[in-house]
Amino acid sequence: MPAPDQHRLIFAHIDEPGYSPDLACYQQHGGYAVMKRAFARKPEELIDEVKRSGLRGRGGAGFPCGVKWSLVDRKSGKPIYLIVNADESEPGTFKDRYIIHQDPHQLLEGTLIACFANNVKQAYIYIRGEMPLGARILEKAIAEARAANLVGPNILGTSYSCEIYVHRGAGAYICGEETGLIESLEGKRANPRIKPPYFPAVLGLYQCPTIVNNVETLCHVKHIADMGGEAYTKIGTPNNTGTRIFCVSGHVQRPGYYEFEAGKITLGQLLNEVCGGPLPGRTFKAVIPGGSSAKILRFGERFKGKRKVGAELVDYDWGVEDVPMDFDSLGMIGTMGGSGGVIVMDDSVNMVEALANINAFYAHESCGQCTPCREGSLWMKKITTRMVHGTARAEDAALLKSVADQIPGRTICAFGEACSWPTQSFLAKFGDEFKNYAETKQGSPAPATLI
Amino acid sequence: MIAKKTTANLTNLPVMNLQPTTLQKIDEVITHYPVKRSATLPLLHLIQEDLGWISPEAMEWIAAKLELPPINVYEVVTFYPMFRQKPIGRRHIKVCRTLSCALTGGYKVCAEFQKQFGSQPGAVSADGEVTIDFVECLASCGTGPVVMIDDDLHVKVDVARAQQLSAQIKAVAKARTTP
Numbered sequence: 001m002p003a004p005d006q007h008r009l010i011f012a013h014i015d016e017p018g019y020s021p022d023l024a025c026y027q028q029h030g031g032y033a034v035m036k037r038a039f040a041r042k043p044e045e046l047i048d049e050v051k052r053s054g055l056r057g058r059g060g061a062g063f064p065c066g067v068k069w070s071l072v073d074r075k076s077g078k079p080i081y082l083i084v085n086a087d088e089s090e091p092g093t094f095k096d097r098y099i100i101h102q103d104p105h106q107l108l109e110g111t112l113i114a115c116f117a118n119n120v121k122q123a124y125i126y127i128r129g130e131m132p133l134g135a136r137i138l139e140k141a142i143a144e145a146r147a148a149n150l151v152g153p154n155i156l157g158t159s160y161s162c163e164i165y166v167h168r169g170a171g172a173y174i175c176g177e178e179t180g181l182i183e184s185l186e187g188k189r190a191n192p193r194i195k196p197p198y199f200p201a202v203l204g205l206y207q208c209p210t211i212v213n214n215v216e217t218l219c220h221v222k223h224i225a226d227m228g229g230e231a232y233t234k235i236g237t238p239n240n241t242g243t244r245i246f247c248v249s250g251h252v253q254r255p256g257y258y259e260f261e262a263g264k265i266t267l268g269q270l271l272n273e274v275c276g277g278p279l280p281g282r283t284f285k286a287v288i289p290g291g292s293s294a295k296i297l298r299f300g301e302r303f304k305g306k307r308k309v310g311a312e313l314v315d316y317d318w319g320v321e322d323v324p325m326d327f328d329s330l331g332m333i334g335t336m337g338g339s340g341g342v343i344v345m346d347d348s349v350n351m352v353e354a355l356a357n358i359n360a361f362y363a364h365e366s367c368g369q370c371t372p373c374r375e376g377s378l379w380m381k382k383i384t385t386r387m388v389h390g391t392a393r394a395e396d397a398a399l400l401k402s403v404a405d406q407i408p409g410r411t412i413c414a415f416g417e418a419c420s421w422p423t424q425s426f427l428a429k430f431g432d433e434f435k436n437y438a439e440t441k442q443g444s445p446a447p448a449t450l451i
Numbered sequence: 452m453i454a455k456k457t458t459a460n461l462t463n464l465p466v467m468n469l470q471p472t473t474l475q476k477i478d479e480v481i482t483h484y485p486v487k488r489s490a491t492l493p494l495l496h497l498i499q500e501d502l503g504w505i506s507p508e509a510m511e512w513i514a515a516k517l518e519l520p521p522i523n524v525y526e527v528v529t530f531y532p533m534f535r536q537k538p539i540g541r542r543h544i545k546v547c548r549t550l551s552c553a554l555t556g557g558y559k560v561c562a563e564f565q566k567q568f569g570s571q572p573g574a575v576s577a578d579g580e581v582t583i584d585f586v587e588c589l590a591s592c593g594t595g596p597v598v599m600i601d602d603d604l605h606v607k608v609d610v611a612r613a614q615q616l617s618a619q620i621k622a623v624a625k626a627r628t629t630p
């Protein structure tokens with residue numbers, strides 16, 4: 001079956017010749033008209049539209065956005081804050097970058113609608129420190145919007161006021177985790193908080209109720225306010241509504257960003273047709289479908305089971321290429337859709353080296369609060385590094401597994417899972433390569449890439 | 452090392468040679484937050500942009516400005532990789548080390564920059580011109596290998612492109628040192 005056409009909702013104007021990040025350009029394309037109409041409605045109606053839309057968060061966990069908003073404590077009398085998560089730090093993910101750099105007003109409009117719906121008077125955009133240009137573009141966009149009475153006091157002559165400020169991170173991955181982000185915004189080390197009691201919806205920024213949403217999620221909010229929640233559900237598939245942006249990197253002919261209706265394209269269509277297949281003379285070996293923490297898939301493996309289609313349970317028997325790209329299907333086969341970062345590896349890759357690379361990342365980024373995560377990530381790095389350097393011991397593959405197995409479920413934040421899943425899944429699927437590293441290195445079909 | 456005071460002294464701020472625009476921005480950014488401490492990262496960024504690094508005096512100055520014990524600023528500086536406690540070279544070359552870039556040749560690119568300037572990651576080159584860092588994912592994985600030079604992102608940097616970029620940096624340096 002040929003791949004469907006892209007459905008560009010969020011990326012409608014990305015890379016469009018002549019389209020600029022200026023307010024004037026955005027307004028020529030109908031900008032802020034949706035916000036204007038939204039502000040004439042009741043905030044609860046907007047929350048209902050988002051609930052009806054089935055929108056799931058695009059930051060990684062896929063948590064329903066409307067449900068998140070309905071958990072916000074509105075009785076405390078404290079101000080409610082909204083934080084735009086623009087930390088974009090999950091390796092393999094690079095979608096928010098283009099929204100920020102090329103279409104910042106789309107993000108501002110979505111953010112303002114979300115703020116209005118939730119009676120938020122102060123929002124912060126937490127952008128990763130390594131995007132200095134992005135921060136300047138956002139600051140300029142906010143200044144333009146303020147000058148046009150679209151941000152600030154009495155927006156568009158209404159009684160509603162809302163401020164937005166940009167806050168820059170400084171190079172720590174853990175600031176993407178929402179409670180780590182909140183600590184960082186408070187001017188502290190980004191040590192994630194224990195949930196309970198620190199659910200952001202109740203005790204977030206400055207111990208006030210706080211909504212944290214991803215950049216892309218808030219852009220979807222704008223389109224939901226525009227077309228209505230019901231119409232939005234017609235895009236995508238049931239329970240996986242709307243579009244998804246896939247960021248494809250690694251060993252394909254055409255890496256890049258592609259926006260499709262969720263669940264309407266398979267991994268095989270995406271990689272073979274849209275991205276042009278493997279590099280000349282190569283074959284696909286493995287793929288990580290949802291950011292570096294997602295469990296790896298091995299080409300050639302099969303997934304069988306029963307799944308719900310409408311009201312019925314039907315059998316499925318998929319190869320890696322057959323898996324529809326949506327949260328539920330990827331969850332069913334033991335991995336996740338995550339942040340949409342698809343990392344592809346071909347037969348030139350040595351899986352031990354690839355894992356050593358990933359483990360070095362997590363060891364560097366653990367915030368250090370929890371012993372299993374701090375020590376475990378470090379040991380996973382040390383063991384895989386000595387495998388790469390040929391100084392590993394026979395029992396090291398088993399040791400590696402035992403370290404990884406002792407982390408998940410024993411930590412404050414989901415980084416514990418995120419750092420152990422790569423090791424667990426690489427070992428489960430490519431255990432042969434780990435068992436005797438020296439042999440596989442000699443026997444690998446091509447000189448291994450220097451990783 | 453930073454002084455072991457528990458409260459910062461507002462009247463006795465260390466002297467800082469900050470540009471007037473930096474001072475203006477500092478006063479402005481503090482108003483963005485209901486709690487002063489939140490301005491810690493923005494102040495560190497502003498001072499590092501102005502002076503190039505974060506000295507012990509800078510930490511004390513920020514602490515006093517935000518009415519915090521200096522340790523609160525120090526613990527932030529040591530946590531976030533982007534804050535530097537030492538001066539770096541005139542130009543800062545950051546090569547992405549993470550998986551997608553590594554798959555497309557990032558390690559070779561980093562090695563090429565090291566060769567060009569004869570310096571190791573994290574160290575200032577002998578002529579003081581560059582500091583090369585091998586950093587984690589820069590969120591542009593689809594255009595790997597990527598390199599940031601100061602604030603500018605360079606995409607699809609292979610070894611040949613690394614040589615070009617190095618030549619440009621060297622040319623600028625030469626133009627500055629020859630009258």
Ligand SMILES: Cc1cc2nc3c(=O)[nH]c(=O)nc-3n(C[C@H](O)[C@H](O)[C@H](O)COP(=O)(O)O)c2cc1C
Nearest residue numbers: 057058059085087088089176177178213214217414
């Ligand atoms: C270790 C870790 C890193 C994360 N990094 C990011 C990130 O860079 N960007 C992001 O939007 N969400 C990230 N998240 C998810 C956030 O915690 C949070 O769930 C998300 O911002 C919520 O937004 P959403 O509901 O719109 O998806 C991360 C989570 C974890 C555990």
Ligand code: SF4
Nearest residue numbers: 367369370373411413
């Ligand atoms: S799991 Fe890791 S990153 Fe998360 S709080 Fe614990 S030590 Fe920090």
Ligand code: FES
Nearest residue numbers: 547552589591592
């Ligand atoms: S892996 Fe290099 S930019 Fe993401």
